[in-house]
Amino acid sequence: MRYMETAKARIEIIPMIDIMLFLLVFFVMVTLRMIPSSGHLTKLPTSSTAVTIPPPKLLVEIQPDGNLLVQGRIMTPAQLTTMLRQRDNSKTAITIAGNQTVNLQQIMTTIDAVKSGGATEVGLSARENGSGQ
Numbered sequence: 001m002r003y004m005e006t007a008k009a010r011i012e013i014i015p016m017i018d019i020m021l022f023l024l025v026f027f028v029m030v031t032l033r034m035i036p037s038s039g040h041l042t043k044l045p046t047s048s049t050a051v052t053i054p055p056p057k058l059l060v061e062i063q064p065d066g067n068l069l070v071q072g073r074i075m076t077p078a079q080l081t082t083m084l085r086q087r088d089n090s091k092t093a094i095t096i097a098g099n100q101t102v103n104l105q106q107i108m109t110t111i112d113a114v115k116s117g118g119a120t121e122v123g124l125s126a127r128e129n130g131s132g133q
Contacts, residue, residue, distance in 0.1 A: 060114065062098035062106050068113075077113035084117025097125035 060080065061069040068075050070083070084092075094114050098107060107124070114122055 057092045058094045058119075060094060060096045060110060062096065062102045062110055064099070064101050066106050066109075068110060077109050080110075081113045081117045084114065084119055092119050093121045093123065094119050095123045095125050 058070065063069060063074070068077065068080055070080060075083070096107065096110050096114070098110075111122060
């Protein structure tokens with residue numbers, strides 16, 4: 001009477017390995033997303049009132065020649081405005097970064113381009129006076 005015999009319980013380890021691999025890939029992807037998007041080193045201006053803000057959804061880096069570096073692409077302020085109008089900017093946090101050689105007019109032109117694109121949350125990147133970067 002084979003159908004009356006009880007089967008011995010076994011622990012299957014293959015599905016557990018699949019889940020652990022999925023978790024590993026998930027945490028690697030989340031960690032990579034935390035790294036700043038541009039990867040360029042800029043010598044940010046200093047401020048005594050600089051505070052830490054959450055990572056931006058979009059980082060706009062001002063180049064010394066006035067062009068903007070957005071998501072690895074160089075564009076003009078007009079192109080930035082066009083790109084932002086095509087996105088849903090209701091909650092897009094945009095941070096503007098430039099090195100110490102960027103003048104005030106370049107910053108204002110970039111802010112105007114971002115606001116014309118419809119973004120409402122704009123931050124300026126700076127570092128504290130005491131930090132060595």
